[in-house]
Amino acid sequence: MIERGRISSGQMALILFAGISTTGTLVSPNMTGWYAGRDLWLSVLWASLYGFVAVGLAFRLHRIYPGENIIQYSPRILGNLPGKALGLLFLVSYLVLVGITLREYAEFVKLIFLPQTPMTVIVGSMMLVSAFAVKGGVEVIVRVTQALLPGALLIFLVTLCLTFQSWDVQHLFPILEKGIGPSLKGGMVPGIWFSEFFMITFLLPLLADPSKGLRRGLIAVTSVMLLFLYVNLICLFVFGMEYLVMVYPLFEATRYISYAQFFEHLDAIMLMLWMTGIFVKLCLVHYVVVLGTSQWLNLSDYQPYSLPLAFLAAGLSLWVVPSSQELHRAISTIFPFSFPGTNVLIPLLLWMIAEWRNRGLQKGEMVR
Template identity: 45%
Template sequence: MFMIERGKISSIQMAVMMNPTILATVLMLVPAITAKHAKQDLWLSPIWASVTGFIIVYIAYRFHKLYPKETLIQFSELILGKVIGKIIAASYLLFYMHITGIITREYGEFVSGTFLHLTPMVVVLGSMVMVSAFAVYGGLEVIGRCAEIIVPVVTLLYLTIFVLLFKDLDMSHMFPILENGLAPSLLGSIVPQCWFSEYFLISFFLPYLTDQEKGLKWGMISVFSVMLIMVITNIMTLLLLGKLNSVVTYPVMIAARYISIADFFEHLEAVVMAIWVAGAFVKITVFYYVLVLGMAQWLKLKDFRPLVLPTGVLLVIIGQWSASSLQELSQFLSSTATFYVLSFQLGLPIILLLIALIKNRSKQMKGK
């Protein structure tokens, strides 16, 4: 089968790309949403939620073993037939277009709500989509190299913020652990599961790995590292803010404002802003690329690049229309989005994989 993307990345680059793809938005919004349910046990919720991530990486890898040169858009037709497969693939493309628009809006709400109050939302969204479009136009190798440069710097800055907060932490906020049993932390893990389910995106990258046999290993390592950073983030915001964690919208931003060393080293909100913008750039670019590549495969084009600009315009429009305010967006992410996202990134893949395995088994039986 003809490969639209001629670039290649390593499995380590894929893992590095996926880290900000999950973490960029989850670290800002989800600690507050999780705290409403899990309270002082919110640090446990990412551990339970990561199980979904491990399952999805395994599902994506099983698809890759069955269809090594095809992405989701292509093997849907091989599993379900041309007509039904095309419909399922189209529904995934519409889903990813909507989700990418929402991610763009999350970025826009943070930037305009905390820093650029008077800048029109369309300008904030358009500028980020335009920068992402350049990376997407460059292809998978360019995105992989961008992530390799950005992610280590962002991770170091993020961990530095937490080190500087140590003196303000209060361990008493963590107790009593499991006061009401496992139920609150399990309930708090439902929303983070939506973010872990985004690991299904690796089904678009596995065919383009230089070391495909290591795809499963590095996918699992990526899930574990994301879970670890989420646990650290939740513990830090809990020990710093206590019960206020569930009230504030961006706990990490509030945490950065606490930092004050010798009345000189303070006001580190700009560092959080830099972390957010860099992480959001990688996340939007990865989703944007998957969407454009998938559309080109669905339309059976020889090149995805002519679709980059018109898709970018659509993403800005969807981002502008997806929610009227941050409150509406948060309400969607903490309620309806759970069923919506998990249906496409966990439910449907399980059904598709079962059908594929049954078809494969029946072919083997006939061969005998």
């Protein structure tokens, strides 16, 4: 095993929570609302099923092939050439995810705070820091997450509670005005983020307490579901259906906070908190790409390749979509099918084939 670091199941759940919830809470309410309208909060419940299935499949496959991730056991399930091709598909998918995450971060920062700063500077600086963290290994990423996330999450939740004076619960009604169909369609958008829980396949072999891996993984999914639900309801309570015309409704909601002419202009705090989460997500996905690439190429070490792959991801973030409009269109139309297909459907097929092959082997042994 080229990764010698070890983490606990609680640390695994923490890094998954931070890495998956960050961009979703900022971007998904608007795009979910395109389909679900005022039922966007219900869409989160349907979308969370992707996360529970993804964690369950990763754990099942890990039990069949302990100590290995999908890059390593795919050739054992499908054969060397098809398995290598499937591993390459996953690596490209996660590399694209790094690029998309970088682009989302850069578009937001450039639009709201640094309109005169070149996109390359914003992207390059963040990716450079991520490369050094990934080079330090999984334990460095986890310790950074433990140091930054708890305080940032507490401030984030308290800040959102301060929007209470602008809430109008009547915006929630009527529920299911057009039936369950719109909320199911809307669930495809947050499903992108919940399907990313399959990245747990790269963390399960590193656990010091693997017996608790499934439970902590499911807790992470539930926590992200509750956070998405909380964020979507706040956007709906504060703006009603007007949130549909806002690219970042959660960020706009914080601008409504005003208490005694003292607690105002908290958008800068929200940016700081969001940058903390985006850094953790970039480190997590970047680590998955670097580790998986090294395993796919049968290399003895992954750390020297952190910086080259960071440059590749930075370039991809500038090339993959030409504008923020195209990025949001892709998130709401293409990615709801591509990412769940890669992270849920393919692992499901792998698990079915692995179970079938194992039963065949067991029957063969019984015949002997």
